[in-house]
Amino acid sequence: MSKIDRYSSRLVTVGLAVLLVLLAVGCTPEHNQSTFDATGPVARSQLNLFYWILWTAVFVFVVVGGILIYAAIRFRRKPGDPDPEQTHGNTPLEIGWTVAPALILAVVAVPTVTTIFYNANSPDPGSLTIDVVGHQWWWEFNYPHPDGSDSVVTAANELHIPVDEVININLDSKDVLHSFWIPKIAGKVDLVPNHPNQMWILAEEPGEYYGQCAEFCGVAHANMRFRVIAQSRPEFDAWLSTQAQDAVEPIDPLALRGKALFEGDARCWSCHTVAGSKRARGQQGPDLTHVASRAHLAAGIVENTQANLRKWLEDPDAVKPGNLMARDAEVYNDPVRELTGADVSALVAYLRGLD
Amino acid sequence: MTTLAIPLPKRPAHPTGVLAWLTTIDHKKIGILYGVTAFVLFITGGLEALYMRFQLAQPGQDFVSPEVFNQLFTMHATTMIFLGVMPLGAAFFNFVIPLQIGARDVAFPRLNAFSYWTFLAGAILLKLSWFLGGAPNAGWFGYAPITGSDFNPGHGIDYWAVSLQVLGIASLAAAFNFIVTIVNMRAPGMSLMRMPLFTWMTLVTSFLLVLAFPVITVALIELMFDRFFGMNFFSIGAGANPLLWQHLFWIFGHPEVYILILPAMGIVSEIIPTFSRKPLFGYPVVVLSGVIIGFMGWMVWSHHMFTVGLGPVANSVFALTTMAIAVPTGVKIFNWIGTMWNGSIDLRTPMLFAIGFVFLFIIGGLSGVMHSSAASDAQQQDTYFIVAHIHYVLFGGSIMAIAAGAYYWFPKMTGRLMDERMGKLNFWLVFMGMNISFFPMHFLGLDGMPRRIHSYDSAMGWDLWNLVSSAGAVVLAAGILVTIINMVRSAKQGEKAGADPWDGRTLEWSIPSPPPEYNFEQIPTVHGKDAFWMQKRQRVSTVPVAGASGDSHDIHLPQPSYWPLIASIGLLIGAYGLVYSATWTGIIVGAVGLATTVVSVYAWSFEPVNEPVEGAAGH
Ligand SMILES: [Cu+2]
Ligand SMILES: [Cu+2]
Numbered sequence: 019m020s021k022i023d024r025y026s027s028r029l030v031t032v033g034l035a036v037l038l039v040l041l042a043v044g045c046t047p048e049h050n051q052s053t054f055d056a057t058g059p060v061a062r063s064q065l066n067l068f069y070w071i072l073w074t075a076v077f078v079f080v081v082v083g084g085i086l087i088y089a090a091i092r093f094r095r096k097p098g099d100p101d102p103e104q105t106h107g108n109t110p111l112e113i114g115w116t117v118a119p120a121l122i123l124a125v126v127a128v129p130t131v132t133t134i135f136y137n138a139n140s141p142d143p144g145s146l147t148i149d150v151v152g153h154q155w156w157w158e159f160n161y162p163h164p165d166g167s168d169s170v171v172t173a174a175n176e177l178h179i180p181v182d183e184v185i186n187i188n189l190d191s192k193d194v195l196h197s198f199w200i201p202k203i204a205g206k207v208d209l210v211p212n213h214p215n216q217m218w219i220l221a222e223e224p225g226e227y228y229g230q231c232a233e234f235c236g237v238a239h240a241n242m243r244f245r246v247i248a249q250s251r252p253e254f255d256a257w258l259s260t261q262a263q264d265a266v267e268p269i270d271p272l273a274l275r276g277k278a279l280f281e282g283d284a285r286c287w288s289c290h291t292v293a294g295s296k297r298a299r300g301q302q303g304p305d306l307t308h309v310a311s312r313a314h315l316a317a318g319i320v321e322n323t324q325a326n327l328r329k330w331l332e333d334p335d336a337v338k339p340g341n342l343m344a345r346d347a348e349v350y351n352d353p354v355r356e357l358t359g360a361d362v363s364a365l366v367a368y369l370r371g372l373d
Numbered sequence: 374m375t376t377l378a379i380p381l382p383k384r385p386a387h388p389t390g391v392l393a394w395l396t397t398i399d400h401k402k403i404g405i406l407y408g409v410t411a412f413v414l415f416i417t418g419g420l421e422a423l424y425m426r427f428q429l430a431q432p433g434q435d436f437v438s439p440e441v442f443n444q445l446f447t448m449h450a451t452t453m454i455f456l457g458v459m460p461l462g463a464a465f466f467n468f469v470i471p472l473q474i475g476a477r478d479v480a481f482p483r484l485n486a487f488s489y490w491t492f493l494a495g496a497i498l499l500k501l502s503w504f505l506g507g508a509p510n511a512g513w514f515g516y517a518p519i520t521g522s523d524f525n526p527g528h529g530i531d532y533w534a535v536s537l538q539v540l541g542i543a544s545l546a547a548a549f550n551f552i553v554t555i556v557n558m559r560a561p562g563m564s565l566m567r568m569p570l571f572t573w574m575t576l577v578t579s580f581l582l583v584l585a586f587p588v589i590t591v592a593l594i595e596l597m598f599d600r601f602f603g604m605n606f607f608s609i610g611a612g613a614n615p616l617l618w619q620h621l622f623w624i625f626g627h628p629e630v631y632i633l634i635l636p637a638m639g640i641v642s643e644i645i646p647t648f649s650r651k652p653l654f655g656y657p658v659v660v661l662s663g664v665i666i667g668f669m670g671w672m673v674w675s676h677h678m679f680t681v682g683l684g685p686v687a688n689s690v691f692a693l694t695t696m697a698i699a700v701p702t703g704v705k706i707f708n709w710i711g712t713m714w715n716g717s718i719d720l721r722t723p724m725l726f727a728i729g730f731v732f733l734f735i736i737g738g739l740s741g742v743m744h745s746s747a748a749s750d751a752q753q754q755d756t757y758f759i760v761a762h763i764h765y766v767l768f769g770g771s772i773m774a775i776a777a778g779a780y781y782w783f784p785k786m787t788g789r790l791m792d793e794r795m796g797k798l799n800f801w802l803v804f805m806g807m808n809i810s811f812f813p814m815h816f817l818g819l820d821g822m823p824r825r826i827h828s829y830d831s832a833m834g835w836d837l838w839n840l841v842s843s844a845g846a847v848v849l850a851a852g853i854l855v856t857i858i859n860m861v862r863s864a865k866q867g868e869k870a871g872a873d874p875w876d877g878r879t880l881e882w883s884i885p886s887p888p889p890e891y892n893f894e895q896i897p898t899v900h901g902k903d904a905f906w907m908q909k910r911q912r913v914s915t916v917p918v919a920g921a922s923g924d925s926h927d928i929h930l931p932q933p934s935y936w937p938l939i940a941s942i943g944l945l946i947g948a949y950g951l952v953y954s955a956t957w958t959g960i961i962v963g964a965v966g967l968a969t970t971v972v973s974v975y976a977w978s979f980e981p982v983n984e985p986v987e988g989a990a991g992h
Contacts, residue, residue, distance in 0.1 A: 048834065049820050049821070049833070049834040050821070050832065050833055050834070051820065051821020051822070051833060052819070052820050052821055052834075053752045053819050053820070053821060054819065054820075061752070063748065064748055064749055064751055064752050065752070067746060067748050067749045068743065068746075068749040068752065071742065071743050071746055071749060072743065075739040075740070075742060075743060078735075078739060079735060079736065079739055082706065082707075082710075082735055083732060083735055083736075085710055086710055086713075086728065086731055086732060086735070087732075089710055089713040089714050089716075089718075090713065090718060090720070090728050093649070093713060093714065093715060093716050093717065093718045094718050094719075094720060095650075095717040095718055095719045099717045100717075101650055101717065101910070102649070102650055102651055102715055102716050102717045103651075103715065104651060104652055105651065105652075105654070105715070106652055106654070106655075106656065107654055107655040107656065107657075107658070107711075108654075108655075108711070111711070112655050112658050112704070112707075112708075115703065115704060115707040116658075116700060116703075116704050118703075119699060119700050119703040119704075120700050123696045123697070123699060123700070123742070126696065126742065126746060127692070127693055127696055130689070130692050130693075130696075130746040130747065130748060130749070131689045131692070131693075133746075133748035133749075134685045134688050134689050134692065134747050134748045135685045135689075136748075137685075137748055137751070138684070138685035138688075139685070154524075189682075192609075193518075193524070193609070194518055194519040194524055195516055195518075195519070195615065197680060197754075197755060199823075201752065201821040204751075205680070205748070205750075205751025205752040205754075206680050206751055206752075206754060206755065207680055207682060207751070208680050208681045208682060210614075210615060210616060210681055210682065211518065211609045211615060212609060212612055212613060212614050212615070213614050213615070213616055213681075213682060215681075215682035216682075228821070228833075230821070230823055231823075232754070232755040232756070232823045233516075233680075233755055234443075234511075234512055234516070234519070234755075234824070234825040235519065236443075236519060236524065237439045237440055237443065238439065239825060239826060240439065240823075240825075240826030240827050240828055240829065339438065339439050340439055340440070
């Protein structure tokens with residue numbers, strides 16, 4: 019080998035070694051969307067399948083890649099070498115290396131098919147069913163009403179589920195494609211308008227999980243996230259019955275002024291629903307009946323604090339570039355109707371009370 | 374022949390300078406035009422990628438806005454696929470195929486020129502969108518319904534759809550041309566099973582093009598109907614199922630993947646035997662597996678749609694067909710290694726790139742098997758894991774092979790060798806840059822990083838690998854820079870190559886470098902595979918014994934023509950008008966363009982291939 023070759027190939031080896039070490043370090047479980055940290059049967063079945071294929075692939079790579087490199091080094095031409103023998107092929111060998119990959123693939127194919135069917139069929143179709151609707155760029159979650167009636171309880175961007183129970187999810191979209199993905203609980207299924215989909219999930223540990231829209235859906239695709247809160251059955255029931263109630267009526271004068279603005283000049287009502295309000299019945303934005311109970315704002319982008327809510331109402335586009343509230347609400351696109359600082363304070367006071 | 378009434382510039386007889394290039398119908402010149410144009414466009418696609426890598430180098434950056442980011446990834450992919458890899462392949466088809474089959478030109482030389490100029494027209498139109506109100510922003514896959522006017526009111530999508538149609542015309546013209554050329558114009562004795570592998574793969578690719586492009590054409594026409602005339606093919610409010618687009622797109626899109634990789638496999642199947650001094654191991658099997666890959670490429674499209682909800686039966690079937698494609702692919706890899714085994718391997722730059730191709734393609738092929746498993750793909754689909762995969766097959770695969778081919782045939786094209794030391798540097802920079810840039814994307818994807826996000830949060834734990842990947846992109850860019858420098862310098866002052874610098878095996882090495890306009894003074898006769906090698910080693914002459922006059926003045930070549938160029942300019946104008954077809958100006962411009970094309974095609978069909986030119990005695 020020439021000097022430059024030897025130097026380069028050594029660099030490659032070192033590079034690969036460093037990569038491997040970094041990989042080991044890089045895969046620690048605090049990674050919020052790591053698929054290696056499966057906490058439910060669906061994600062686990064997918065992870066097991068992945069490992070099975072991964073090790074098969076690593077084996078094939080080491081063998082075939084190794085032979086390739088060996089051949090490249092072993093059979094290098096030396097000055098004065100005669101022409102090698104002009105062999106044209108070898109039938110048994112060729113049959114062998116057609117059959118071998120086919121066998122290896124069979125090893126992968128069988129668990130693939132069983133896992134596909136395992137994930138596709140809910141083990142308990144009668145259990146809790148949640149309707150998920152994707153919007154540019156936030157999530158609507160509809161739960162069956164705890165009173166057993168046909169009406170639904172609508173929440174947004176924060177999916178609450180009881181732990182250790184099969185949850186059936188119906189997926190639909192009203193605008194473009196989205197994809198519902200909670201990496202630690204289940205692989206993704208797309209939300210396709212006019213083509214409703216189903217999936218099932220189960221979370222084994224209580225806690226907060228990260229979810230993310232995985233299908234490109236426009237400007238704010240990166241910021242279309244959500245959280246899953248898995249909690250014990252009693253906690254979940256309590257949460258759901260709170261969500262089922264109408265919004266709290268404000269008493270504080272500032273909040274009252276906020277409500278008046280919300281249902282009046284600021285025209286928030288045209289896009290947002292606040293249950294209990296006659297005016298606020300809009301559908302274009304997330305339901306705000308219990309917005310203060312949520313831990314995050316704007317589809318999992320920022321924490322739901324007083325300061326962030328203020329920022330959001332002052333300039334939503336700065337918090338989440340491209341979002342439709344910033345684009346379409348008159349208070350942001352018509353300078354005459356712009357909110358004053360006092361208006362924002364009033365709205366914040368009102369919304370912070372909606373828990 | 375009747376002369377046209379319109380006073381047109383006289384048909385160029387022996388044009389020189391720029392005019393020679395504008396009117397050329399010589400497949401070698403057209404090949405070089407294709408190559409240079411596509412390489413420049415490839416670099417623009419690379420710059421688009423660099424912008425994205427700068428943006429993603431660190432969390433939460435504002436280097437580009439989300440709007441621009443979406444245009445960048447759309448344009449990057451569209452550019453690399455349609456304006457980079459495909460036409461780079463076409464450059465080799467053009468330059469090499471007639472030489473490999475012992476022909477003096479392609480079957481339809483003017484159609485060939487038309488195909489190049491139309492490709493250029495499509496490229497200009499697409500790239501113009503950056504400056505005329507914004508590039509397309511819905512991804513190269515343009516999934517409905519986000520491409521509809523409700524969600525995408527600007528003209529970016531119109532530019533995208535219309536320029537893809539124009540590029541489709543170029544591809545179809547080229548594909549038909551090469552099918553006819555390869556079927557009809559082989560030298561005597563070159564039976565199908567004596568054809569060089571690159572010629573074989575070009576044939577298969579051309580069939581794929583002819584069959585695949587009509588599908589995307591239909592899909593794009595439906596999209597254009599929706600956008601221009603308010604139809605309802607993909608309109609959600611009217612009840613359309615947007616999966617229609619996905620099916621059509623991927624029925625085109627998956628064969629397209631093989632359109633990108635089969636020529637690469639053909640190139641590598643030429644280089645590995647040459648630099649191992651052995652015939653291709655298992656030639657019939659390699660040919661057959663190429664044909665099978667081309668055929669099976671039609672049966673796997675839904676593996677791009679594992680998460681859209683087609684149901685477990687469909688997902689299982691498409692998972693299995695997709696896995697099955699790994700068999701012929703594996704067979705090819707084994708045969709390349711079989712060729713090297715016991716060979717006498719010379720690790721010159723083309724061979725380094727070819728081995729690099731095989732190595733990286735193994736990785737890309739294996740990650741492909743990972744997401745062919747639909748259930749496991751549910752975690753990988755639309756994440757950086759897929760980004761890693763496609764770059765291993767398209768960069769590690771197609772581009773590495775194209776680089777190998779460029780180093781290999783450059784001396785034939787220019788008469789000069791590319792510098793070997795810079796070549797080695799080039800290879801190692803590109804090889805390492807590509808691995809540093811793309812390998813970490815596997816980890817990012819498995820760590821839950823979705824594709825097509827303009828930014829990410831530090832809390833997600835993706836910082837490190839994104840930074841590494843961006844650093845790799847810079848190394849890669851340095852590698853490409855070395856390619857440019859090496860090409861430009863070597864074209865002027867490289868070592869003289871002679872006819873056969875690599876001890877080649879196929880007919881293109883039997884004629885001078887660069888080849889004369891007529892390629893072969895005597896049409897060769899072929900007695901087996903590796904015809905030129907046989908001639909050299911076994912003294913089986915490729916030149917017919919009788920009539921070896923050596924008088925090139927008897928050779929009649931088709932003459933240059935303006936019409937292909939003008940017809941393509943008409944298409945450019947017409948397509949531009951079509952983008953604005955909602956306005957009267959647009960309609961008028963479109964009509965003018967269309968008329969220009971129609972008139973030129975008409976004039977061209979009445980233009981004799983050869984006409985007696987006054988003054989120039991009996992060429
Ligand atoms: Cu999205
Ligand atoms: Cu595919």
